[in-house]
Amino acid sequence: MPGPVYHPVATGIASDTVTQHAGPASIVLWGGWFCPFTQRTWAALEAKGIPYQYREVNPYLKEKDFIDISPHGLTPGLQVDGRPLHDSTVINEFLEEAGSALGAHPAVPSLWPNSGDGPYEKARARLWIDHVNKAAVPAFIRLLQAASPPSQAAALAAWTTALDHITAHCQGPFFFGNEISLVDLAIAPWAVRDFILCEKRGFRRDQVSGWTAWAEALERHPAVQRTTSNRDKYLEFNQTFMRNEDHSAVAKAARAGEQII
Ligand SMILES: N[C@@H](CCC(=O)N[C@@H](CS)C(=O)NCC(=O)O)C(=O)O
Structure with a gap:
């Protein structure tokens, strides 16, 4: 299997430090240490205090036991009392909605915005997550993939524009104020990884007004740190995007300008 540098057992990977414990439901997160979409869900479990088991999987192998959980063979997948779920955005909403039945810590506030008009604010949050999925994430990947200076300049402009659009609405320190939300969790893995764009693609956080403070708040959050x-x-893993290797469904979709599944 050609593909990314994959460390099933190595030091420096967050899953080395995961404590596994039992709760009212049996929750298994099938994840990849390198995967930003996994980190969204992993950090949601940590933020909610939901007991879970972490199972490291190499999604590029498309093994049957994993396809049974995540039909496209993409991390993350989640098993809830044996039942499968996939897609980080869907899973994170589920974790928030089902929280107390899953053993979420009662003192942890909702990951939805906590202000006033519940259904409207939820709908707004979903729109921002959609923006992260459809604009910011593909722009990040295309910037990694861009090889020539002109294509890098165009991709950098697309990334900063996508980021600027959402950052302008961040209330601080988190998107809806003092508590981390599903919108924050949707973008946090790319705050953790944007140092690669800074080192390799000429990005600076201060090119996007407000991003430095928001990204630092995200990086400092314990749920993000633990994952x-x-x-x-x-850096080593993301070299595969920079070398434009074709092993990944996400890389192919981003390069073709198609929606990332
Ligand atoms: N929309 C999915 C995307 C998940 C995804 O693309 N995961 C990548 C790893 S970061 C994967 O499993 N790639 C395997 C492949 O491309 O074959 C989500 O939000 O969960």
Whole structure:
């Protein structure tokens, strides 16, 4: 199998430190240490205090037991009392909605915005998550993939524009104020990884007004910290995008300008 540098067992990877414990439901997160979409869900479990088991999987192998959980063979997948779920955005909403039945810590506030008009604010949050999925994430990947200076300049402009659009609405320190939300969790893995764009693609956080403060707040959050691996491992893994290798469904979709599944 050609593909990314994959460390099933190595130091510096967040899953090395995961404590597994039992709760009212049996929750298994099938994840990849390197995967930003996994980190969204992993950090949601940590933020909610939901007991879970972490199972490291190499999604590029498309093994049957994993396809049974996540039909496209993409991390993350989640098993809830044996039943499968996939897609980080869907899973994170589920974790929030089902929280107390899953053993979420009662003192943890909702990951939806906590202000006033519940259904409207939820709908707004979903629109921002959609923006992250459809604009910011593909722009990040295309910037990694861009090889020539002109394509890098165009991709950098697309990334900063997508980021600027959402950052302008961040209330601080988190998107809806003092508490981390599903919108924050949707973008946090790319705050953790944007140092690669800074080192390799000429991005500076201060190119986007407000991003430095928001990204630092995200990086400092304990749920994000507990699910973050070493920078050198991330850098090594992301070299595959920079070399434009074709092993990944996400890389192919981003390059073709198609929607990432
Ligand atoms: N929309 C999915 C995307 C998940 C995804 O693309 N995961 C990548 C790893 S970061 C994957 O499993 N790639 C395997 C492949 O491309 O074959 C989500 O939000 O969960």
